[in-house]
Amino acid sequence: MTATPKLEMRRVSKAFDRNPVLVDVDLTVAEHDVVCLIGSSGSGKSTLLKCVDLLVPIDRGQIVLDGRVITARGVDADAVRHSLGIVFQAFNLFPHMTVLDNITLSPRRVHGVDRDEAEQRARTLLDRFGLAEKEAEYPDRLSGGQQQRVAIVRALATQPAVMLLDEITSALDPELVAEVLNVVRRLKSDGMTMVIATHEMGFAREVADRVCFLDGGRILEQGPPEAIFTAPQEERTRRFLQRIIEAGRM
Amino acid sequence: MIGSGPPAIDIRGPEPSGSRWRDLTSEQGARGALIAAASTVVVVSAALWWILTSETWPAVQQQFFNPENFAESWPAIVGGFWLDVRMFLVAEVAILVLALLLAVVRALRGPAFFPLRALTVVYIDLMRGIPIILLILLLGFGIPALDLPGVPRSRMFWGLTALVLSYSAYTAEVYRAGIESVHESQRMSARALGLTQWQALRHVLVPQAVRNVVPALLNGFVSLQKDVALVYILGIREAVREAQIYNARTFNYTGYVVAAVLFLLVSVPVARFTDWYSERDRRRKRAG
Numbered sequence: 001m002t003a004t005p006k007l008e009m010r011r012v013s014k015a016f017d018r019n020p021v022l023v024d025v026d027l028t029v030a031e032h033d034v035v036c037l038i039g040s041s042g043s044g045k046s047t048l049l050k051c052v053d054l055l056v057p058i059d060r061g062q063i064v065l066d067g068r069v070i071t072a073r074g075v076d077a078d079a080v081r082h083s084l085g086i087v088f089q090a091f092n093l094f095p096h097m098t099v100l101d102n103i104t105l106s107p108r109r110v111h112g113v114d115r116d117e118a119e120q121r122a123r124t125l126l127d128r129f130g131l132a133e134k135e136a137e138y139p140d141r142l143s144g145g146q147q148q149r150v151a152i153v154r155a156l157a158t159q160p161a162v163m164l165l166d167e168i169t170s171a172l173d174p175e176l177v178a179e180v181l182n183v184v185r186r187l188k189s190d191g192m193t194m195v196i197a198t199h200e201m202g203f204a205r206e207v208a209d210r211v212c213f214l215d216g217g218r219i220l221e222q223g224p225p226e227a228i229f230t231a232p233q234e235e236r237t238r239r240f241l242q243r244i245i246e247a248g249r250m
Numbered sequence: 251m252i253g254s255g256p257p258a259i260d261i262r263g264p265e266p267s268g269s270r271w272r273d274l275t276s277e278q279g280a281r282g283a284l285i286a287a288a289s290t291v292v293v294v295s296a297a298l299w300w301i302l303t304s305e306t307w308p309a310v311q312q313q314f315f316n317p318e319n320f321a322e323s324w325p326a327i328v329g330g331f332w333l334d335v336r337m338f339l340v341a342e343v344a345i346l347v348l349a350l351l352l353a354v355v356r357a358l359r360g361p362a363f364f365p366l367r368a369l370t371v372v373y374i375d376l377m378r379g380i381p382i383i384l385l386i387l388l389l390g391f392g393i394p395a396l397d398l399p400g401v402p403r404s405r406m407f408w409g410l411t412a413l414v415l416s417y418s419a420y421t422a423e424v425y426r427a428g429i430e431s432v433h434e435s436q437r438m439s440a441r442a443l444g445l446t447q448w449q450a451l452r453h454v455l456v457p458q459a460v461r462n463v464v465p466a467l468l469n470g471f472v473s474l475q476k477d478v479a480l481v482y483i484l485g486i487r488e489a490v491r492e493a494q495i496y497n498a499r500t501f502n503y504t505g506y507v508v509a510a511v512l513f514l515l516v517s518v519p520v521a522r523f524t525d526w527y528s529e530r531d532r533r534r535k536r537a538g
Contacts, residue, residue: 053442081444092439096457105453106443158444 004067006031006193007052007162012061014051014217021047023217025061029162029195034188036204036225037197039214040240045197046089048214049164052195053086066161082110085155086164089171091147093139093154099126100135103154111158118157125153129183145176152183163187165196201241201250205229213237312502319504323496327505330492331512337410337478337488342471344414349421354451356422357429370422377419383480385412390484409481417474424466428459465531468524472517479513489513 007029014022022044029035037045050056052063054070054077063071070080094102103125104118113121126132129149139147148168155163165184169177181203187194188207198204204211205225212222213234221234229250232238244250301307355363356370377385389408393401402408432455440450460467482491489509496505 055438055442078441078444078446081442084442086442088435088439090435092435094436094439094454094458096461106445109449109453110444154443 005029005064006033006066007195008062008064009048009052010062010064012048012051012058012063014047014056014058020217022051022058025217025219027212027219027222029193031193032191033209034192034194034196034207036208036211037195037214038199038201038204038211038228038240043214044217045214046166047217049086049166049195049197052162053084053164054080055086078110082158083161084164085158085160085162087148087151087155087166087168089167091139091144091151091171093147093151095139098136098138099131099142099150102139102150103157106154106158122153122157125156126150129153129186130179143176144172145179148172148176148180149183152180152187156187161193163192163194165194165198167197167199169198169200199249201229201244213240215240314503314507316502316504319496319500319502320508322500323493323505323508326492326496327489327508328512330487331489331509333486334475334478334488334513335516337406337481338475341410341413341417341478342474344410345417345421345470345474346467348414348418350425350456352418352422353425353429354456356426357451357455358447360447374419374422377415378423380416382413382416382477383483385416386480386483388412389415390481405484406481406486409484409486410478413474413477413481417470417477421467421470424463424470425456425459427466428461428463429455431462432458465524465528468520468527472520472524475517475520476513479509 005028007027009025009027012022012025013020025044025048027035027048037048039045047056051058058071061071062069065080065083069075093099094105097105100119100122103122104113104115107113107118107121108115123132123135126135129152131146131149131153134142134146134150139150142150148171152165152168168184169180172180177200181200184194184196184203185207196204196208208225210222211225211228212219213228213232213236214220215236221228221232221237228237229241232241241250352370352374355366356374358367386409389412390405393408394403394405397403429451436454436458437450440454441447445453479488479490482488482494485491487495489512490506493505493509497503
């Protein structure tokens with residue numbers, strides 16, 4: 001029944017100046033799966049996503065996308081990124097371009113879609129996510145929640161096979177978090193394969209098919225959300241969740 | 251720590267200094283402006299009175315501000331100045347293009363581009379390290395003297411080439427500062443969207459970089475607009491050369507003053523425009 005996994009990390013390690021950030025990470029993501037990465041800041045969640053997007057080179061191990069080793073020598077990183085969409089904590093929209101130009105830049109320049117078609121598709125996506133009126137605005141005229149939704153649409157416009165979301169609500173005011181999470185819920189119901197680094201435990205519990213707890217660059221524990229959140233096996237996981245509960249975040 | 255804040259991201263670089271004129275007048279509104287005006291009138295009148303009543307003034311006026319010499323030297327010097335303006339325009343366009351190319355090559359990453367990057371560094375070091383006047387003499391007299399087939403023999407061509415080589419090295423560093431002032435996350439986002447290094451520079455980094463350095467580029471305009479006069483040393487009859495010829499013939503310095511006034515007529519408005527632009531830019535950023 002299970003075909004080849006969509007995305008696979010095999011014993012991936014990464015160190016910055018001898019500080020290990022990822023240690024022997026094994027992770028398998030099936031198509032249409034949503035995997036949430038939880039863990040304290042500095043546990044390696046963000047680096048893991050950037051390694052998958054080939055924005056950060058790994059030291060050891062392999063990353064496999066659709067059965068193809070993308071970390072091998074001679075792989076065209078630009079071509080690999082065509083099938084991955086990543087969204088960052090700080091939105092990173094291009095401030096000198098309108099919303100529409102932000103979204104159509106990659107389809108037009110990288111994927112060779114002509115302008116009319118790229119804009120048509122961008123408008124369809126904007127409309128779906130409640131941003132239809134914003135196409136001519138510049139990013140600094142939008143709220144944080146709107147900017148982050150545009151950033152998600154920008155990543156979707158390249159028609160990625162996998163979406164990587166790196167703490168996309170951490171930079172938002174609390175009242176703006178929901179509108180962004182709603183977008184992610186929509187993506188899940190569309191069957192998008194996603195790897196999500198997040199501090200929103202309630203959300204992780206709701207959307208994740210599997211939750212991975214990272215600690216010191218290792219995946220210490222993983223399993224269905226109910227198991228991780230209600231019956232964690234590892235002491236460190238328990239303590240992490242205890243602190244979350246004490247902070248009133250779950 | 252849960253939900254720690256994001257890193258503050260400022261893609262706009264340091265704020266340029268404000269307009270000098272506003273600094274002078276805006277502090278206390280209309281009353282301040284009135285005091286500033288009155289004080290200026292008093293100071294300027296006192297200075298003028300002191301100069302015009304001094305014993306040596308007639309001699310100074312005769313040598314530097316003689317109306318007859320002014321009228322006599324004016325046409326040739328204006329003609330020469332028009333040549334300065336045209337030389338400036340041609341050189342400036344060449345400088346902006348060449349410097350951007352140098353800065354972009356220097357910003358390319360990866361081991362494959364090392365030779366190109368190294369070449370631009372050597373070029374910039376060399377051209378910034380040699381006095382412009384030396385470059386002008388070297389190229390302006392040296393290359394035409396070689397009499398090489400197929401190589402232009404115009405001294406003006408080589409004089410301007412010397413200016414372009416020297417100024418493009420400085421201007422490339424201005425662009426480079428602009429590219430580096432764009433936050434790293436912009437480059438990463440562009441690459442994450444599948445853009446190549448080159449596309450990321452062309453569509454994302456350079457447009458933002460150029461905006462950040464417009465005041466510095468305008469400053470370079472003012473500087474070059476004066477430095478084109480250095481080609482006078484090759485015997486090119488631009489404004490300074492014409493003034494020198496007039497001085498040699500009449501032993502009167504009014505011609506130099508004429509040339510100075512002409513240069514000021516162009517450089518002061520550009521300087522004011524630079525201030526105005528920086529101030530507008532700063533206000534926009536505050537509003538944004």
